[in-house]
Amino acid sequence: MKEELLRVAARVVDTAASMDICCEAFVQKKRHTSIIIESGKVTFGSMDGDYGIGIRVINGRNTGYAYCDERSIEFGLKQALSVARLSAPGCYGFQDDRNYAGTRSIYDNRVATLVTEDGIDLARDIIEGACYDPRVTPSRGGLSFGTLAYAVANSNGVSVYDEGTFLSGSVMTVLKEDGVMVNGDDSQVSRSRDFSFEEIGRKATEKAIGQLGQQGIETATMDVILRPDAAFDILSNTVLPSLNGDAVRKGDSVYVDKMGKPVAAGGITIVDDARHPKGLNTFATDEEGYPSRRTVLADNGVLTGLLYDTYAAIEAGAKPTGNAMHGDRMETGTTYKVSPSTCARNFILEGETMPEEEMIRGVRNGILVDNVLGAHTANKISGDFSVAIYAGHAIRDGEIAFPLKGGMIGGNMPAMLLQAALADDYRLVESGFSPASGYIPSIKFSGVRVSGG
Amino acid sequence: MIFLIRAVSDALDGRADYYDVRILHVTTTSIEMKNGGVTRAVAGTESGACVRVLFRGAWGFASAPESGKAALGEAADRAARIAKGISETVGEKSELADVEPAVDDVTVPMKKNFMDVPIGEKVDLIRAAHDMIKKYEFVTNDLITYKDTYTVGELYSSEGASVITRMPRVFWQLELAGRKDGQAQSVRRRIGRTSGLEALDDDAPLKMADSAVASLIALLNGKSPPSGPMPVIADPDLAGVFAHEAVGHAAEADLVATGNSCFAGRIGEQIGSDMVTIRDDATLPGMNGSMVYDDEGVKAGNKVLIRNGILNDFIQSRETAAKLGMAPNGGARAESYHGRPLVRMSNTLFEAGDRDFKEMIEGVRLGVYAKGTRGGQVNTAQGFFQFNAQESYLIENGEITKPLRDVSLSGRTLDILKLIDAVGADADTAGVGICGKGQQVPVGQGGPHIRISRCVVGGR
Structure with missing residues (x-):
């Protein structure tokens, strides 16, 4: 071959x-x-x-x-x-x-x-x-x-x-x-x-x-723990497109003028690591043949890097980061039928973690969400989203109380990341709407708007 | 084509109770223009084929990157091997409902043949919308996508079906991003027709651009929506999306037959208010999801899914029709030769009623008027959905008061259908969608204004 x-x-x-x-x-x-x-x-x-x-x-x-x-x-x-x-x-x-x-x-x-x-x-x-x-x-x-x-x-x-x-x-x-x-x-x-x-x-x-015994939930602001699939579904439609250097240069990103400023909670380091030993997009090079590398996007919460393919790097006067992918919008995977553009490869959240059970124990009134519906409808420039809960549970006094019947969560993901905490249940996840993949744990966010069903 | 079928039949060597072969030749021009500069332009042709085999109740499928005799024979052999392997373990056997094998040759007409138009002229045609938009300072980016596709499809089956279809498609899309006072928003408009370039006649793209700019202004001035349950009025485009997401998907017979739809076992039951009639109609000429035959060679029909609130029919493939003991109605579609036909929608339409829009608004004390869509998703098993409006307004004391932004709606299909308490007389069927279910297919949708007395609105 x-x-x-x-x-x-x-x-x-x-x-x-x-x-x-x-x-x-x-x-x-x-x-x-x-x-x-x-x-x-x-x-x-x-x-x-x-x-x-x-x-x-x-x-x-x-x-x-x-x-x-x-x-x-x-x-x-x-x-x-x-x-x-x-x-x-x-x-x-x-x-x-x-x-x-x-x-x-x-x-x-x-x-x-x-x-x-x-x-x-x-x-x-x-x-x-x-x-x-x-x-x-x-x-x-x-x-x-x-x-x-x-x-x-x-x-x-x-x-x-x-x-x-x-x-x-x-x-x-x-x-x-x-x-x-x-x-x-x-x-x-x-x-x-x-x-x-x-x-x-x-x-x-x-x-x-x-999921047996589903109950509705009240409309309120509360703690929300997103399990890896739900978290990446929203991240890949909000934060990931905004970390694209070309989007920042053209003003299509919430991270315009944010270099050197906090974009995530202090203990969280955001990385795109195309060399990750388990990564779904780990290859020797990107799809322009540029050597794969690990790019630190936010170091302890502070924005330090953006992603570039070669054309975007030339225009921005930056170095490519090995993020050229032949990705078609709205499709998983890559294809020779479309030209390359910038795309995150293996998106990883690193930092201090805790077991998920401990994270749940720390929530008095909140919800735990496995999957969401409609993350692709998020505002990719501002990072605002509003999704339906596909599967989740209410948390009451540190314990899982009952499965949720309906309900929605909404917010601004870039802002929510500033208050995020990580669990340790890392898992490989795919974006359904781009070739990007991730290796992330459950994430806890505070003060999130939940609309009851 | 006899020699190709013979090649398949020879390769199968008796290892098929049924088989069909699809051969596709696709000619495409695709252009993407960002802020007036062409960022992508591809013109090309592609051919491929696939063989589907049913053996002792088990399916095998394989594709071939070309339609030559050797490649087809090889694909047939692979499909047969898979079907045989599965047949050894299969419990429930797949069968096909009987249909009269069609022998036909259909050409969907083009008034303006896009194959005769040079790519440079198409670029000029789509640039017109950009030229109109560029004067607006708050528009930070405009992205125009154009695609035309001419598909010649051939289908041959072991039952003697022989269907050749020639299908033109035109797709145009405008995405605008704007910024004002630190607010960033985007809107989208689409035109999609199974026709020639006449789809863009009468300055259709310019009219769309105009309406997109108006939407963007509203969004940039929009406030965060209220959250929680409240009355919602959906515009014709969003009513069509509701028909597609909430009803159409749950009426896909493959989901019904696998216990994956909240509509299972409810045919004949009153599931919605008697104002609700929703159909999936593939026969409307020119609409984005129209077709003459489906990808099993069955004439594509008009399926009345809900009639006056009573669940009436499902969208069927030959396999699901046999499984459910219902009549096939030509609802099996494949994106390309890379995939098997799946039960899919065509044009999903909410039928008009008799109410006046103004009268519908007047009945609302506090609610949301939601227009258009950025897309949606559904859990068919439990029957709940999410979709996001493009543009929304607050309704206070019977009047539209101020614009809102980022409004999402969610609800349970079986509840919402009963809560529809007004259906407008003003149907519009220009809705254009791209529906994903493992494979992507173009669909159409539409309807009138509808009012839902209680629907969850998600804000932040």
Whole structure:
């Protein structure tokens, strides 16, 4: 695979050179197998993949992007060139840092060698795990595994390849009792075979049982603990886009003029670490071939850094941070079909932590929220959001009191971060609406507006 | 095409009780313009195919990056292997409801063929909206997205279906960001049609830009909304989103059949006030979610989901129709050749009633008038939803008083349907959505003004 992808990338750059064009090639090959669970049964399986080339050219003060396949490289180059004529003139350049010592992607042979039959067995593990309580049906879920490989080459002599593995599983269980229907959701995503599928099912069922006896909650201001999925869902639609250097430069960010000023509670350090040993976006480089690195965005709460791809860095007079991703808006994952732009890779909150139980014990009147609905509707410039509670519990006098029926939480996430505290239950989380991923724990916020149902 | 089908059939070698092959050729132009500069422009064509196999009640699916004989044969073999593997463990067997295999060749017409228009002209066409907006100082950024797609789809099945469709689509979107007194806000407008470039005729983008600027001014002057339960009046666009999020998703028969919908087992039941009639209609020419055949080769229909408050029908694939013992209605759609057809909406519409908008407002002492949407999400199993309005106003003593910002609404579908106490006569069906359910498909939506007597409004 390595030789093949590098050869294709080199061919694009060589062809461009013969046409006297400055170019960057991104060759991407994805493959995955999925198994689907419906109504407690394995019902469907699929194998899918994608293989293509993204070509970016610079012609004088113009730049253009197009995609093609192996048989249409020359056509792709011409397309990119014709598109470049329409572009806004500017200062463009390709990156030339080739210092790739250190980081490699995460490639687990135990994932790479999985076959369909293994997938069916693992899906049955999810079902078995969920069915320990006969009232519960694992109604929808499944798993997916596969590999992603890419090569980048450009006219500055960059030529780099990496590949990695992915594995994920999820299920939603449904519990019906006395005419009331509740559900429980659980999921895991990883680069390695390091989690139990049976446990996904079991946890989903535990969560469904925990939702029996839902009660409404009063409209009030209170402490809110967001578990990792809920927290990242909101963070990735508010804080993450605002940490994009280009957004700050253009005034589209709440962090304009905030460099050196507090943006999080004093004990919290915000990092984007593309080398993290578990990270969903850990690769040797970003998708422009820039070496992966760890960028400290806020050091003990004080804003110290922003994220840049190469074009944005040139415009801002900054250094790239290895955050170029071929991400399409509203999609998880990356694709050669769109040009690269700045995106957080592995977003991490570090600092002093405490066990979640202790955090709950410290709350007199508040709520604990597992998942939310509608985080993508947040105001990405101001960081204001208002979401519905998908699954959560009331906390009374330091103890979990009852599951919540409906209700909403709202606030300004950048402001809320100034009063945040971290638990220690770190977990890998994905953003449903960009390629960004995170490794974060539950977070406690104080004085949050909760609207009762 | 006979030779391709034969290649698939040979590769399957008896390992399929049913199979279908979809072959797609997609031609796209996509342009993104930020503050008048083209930041993305891609024109390209792409082909691919997929094979779906049903064997002993189990499904297998595989895609191929090209539609050649060898690639299709390989995909068929992979799909068959998966189906066979699953069939050995499957408990409940999937079946397909009977349909007369369609043999048809359909071309959805374009008055202005966008394939004949050079990309430079399209850039000029979308630049017009930017030129109009740039005079407003409080607008800090404008982002215009344009995409046209021409999809030639072929579907062949082992039952003898042979359906060729040629479908044009035009999508235009404007996003404005503005700033005033430290407030930052954004608004969005969309045009989406299954038609040619005539979708942008009559200065449609300029009219949209005008209304977006007006919205932005209101938002920048907006106050934080009150929070808690109160009466809400939704405009036609938001009423359409309500029909889509709260009702349409719960009426997707795959969710119903897997115990994942609050509508399960309630056909024939009065679930809403008798003013509520909601349908999902794929047959309206030109609307964003319209289609002639679905991706199983079934004629796409008009499904009346709720009639006068009574739950009447679900959106079906052939598989869910068999499972629920209902009639197929052509609701299975796939985003591309990378995925299997799933039960999806087309154009979801709240039917107009007879009330006057002014009269609806007059009945409210303290409430919110919410317009448009930034999107929403739903939990279909328990039947609750969240959606965010683009623009909102406070209603005090029967009058619209001041603009609000960042208003979200949430509620339980089965409660809210009963709490709809006024439905306007003024329906609009221009709503454009992109619906995600693992795969993204274009949808349409619309309705009249509706009034909900009690809905949770989330503020901060």
